Amino acid sequence: MGDEDLPVIRAAVLKIGTVNWELQTILREGLDREHGFRLEVQGYADTAATHLAVQGGASDLAVADMIWLARQRAAGRDYLFIPYSRAVGGLVVPEGSPARSLADLAGGKIGIAGGPLDKSWLILRAYARATHDMDIAADTEQVYGAPPLIYRSAVGADYAGAINYWHYLARMKAEGMRELISVGEAAQALGLDPETPLLGYYMREAFLGDNPGLAQAFYEASRAAKDLLGRSDAAWDALRPLIDAQSQAQFAQLRADWLAGVPPRGPVDPEGARAMFALMHDLGGRALMGDAAQIPPGLFAPVE
Incomplete structure (x- = not known):
């Protein structure tokens, strides 16, 4: 199968967002083609624009936190969460x-x-x-x-x-x-699982239904990029222009904290996610959770 026959994933991201570190590693190393798809990265000025791009069909993938995606799915949007990061503040x-x-x-x-x-x-x-x-x-x-x-x-x-x-x-x-x-x-x-990935890539269920296996293929490319960044100084050096650190100390801290946010491989643990979700519901109520009183069925893509 030639490159032109591979399914395409159009990723909507902030032009200066840290998700670019992983996505550009996927592109530079050819990890998308290695796993049977072509990745196209589309830069947007703000997060709202990336969400609108997926909602409107101009893009196939973006990044959001689990709570926001649960709200969207509870409101009827067929978004699926693919683990990306547990990096939080x-x-x-x-x-x-x-x-x-x-x-x-x-x-x-x-x-x-x-x-x-x-x-x-x-x-x-x-x-x-x-x-x-x-x-x-x-x-x-x-x-x-x-x-x-x-x-x-x-x-x-x-x-x-x-x-x-x-x-x-x-x-x-x-x-x-x-x-x-x-x-x-x-x-x-507080009794929560710190390994729960709160940030995820998301794609529409209908899009993935038209492209069987694509969620797992993308996840494999994502994990391969994470593995490379976990061991390669050269891979990080290639990202220096994107990272735009003002000092070597900043660069080293950004690298260390990004790697610290890499979640364990595998699907989201539903018990850990439910516990986090329940706490957020208790603390933020409807103002934070919208109509998502609990995790909507089918939110997590079945990646392994």
Whole structure:
């Protein structure tokens, strides 16, 4: 079968999104063709545009978190989740901060990227309540802002602590900030499985029905790229222009944190996902979960 006969997966991604690190590795190494498909990467300016591209049929694949996809499937969209990453945020404090736990942030300001329903913030609120008997939302002042703004202000020591997306946190740590607690640690303390991949690729069930085996083929290419990035300095060096690190320390931290977010191979553990889903429903309610009171049947693609 020639390349022109292979099924095509059109991936809608942010032009500067970190998912490009994996997808460009797939393309550079020919892992798509090796696994029986052709990948085409389409760059968009914002996340909403990537979702609209899939919804409207201009693209076949994008990335989203499990909660958003559950909401979409509960609303009638036939999206299937394919594990991508368990990389989530955390809370960092300025270099030299005396804080050793969330309780030490009482009375201070916390900068938060993503708004009051940010999933990292919700999990850390639950953790503070369970571990320190603390209502951290009442005991601190929250300042919400876009990730770059939270990044700049936090590095400038404007906050007692800050919550941001994982790749901004990596840059913040490289510039001297210290992680007080990761969302993974907090989730584990709450009895959740930290291996649950909260971020996934998604494709429409109808598209995959027309292309039997394509979900597994894409997953194999994704895992092959992850395996390569787990062992190859050269593979990371090829990504330097995309990563755009401002220092070697930033580059090393971004690489380490990306690799730390690689989930174990295999399908999503339904029990772990249900436990995470139940906590998010308890913390965020309808404002976060929409009509998805529980994980909709068939959300997870049957990849192995």
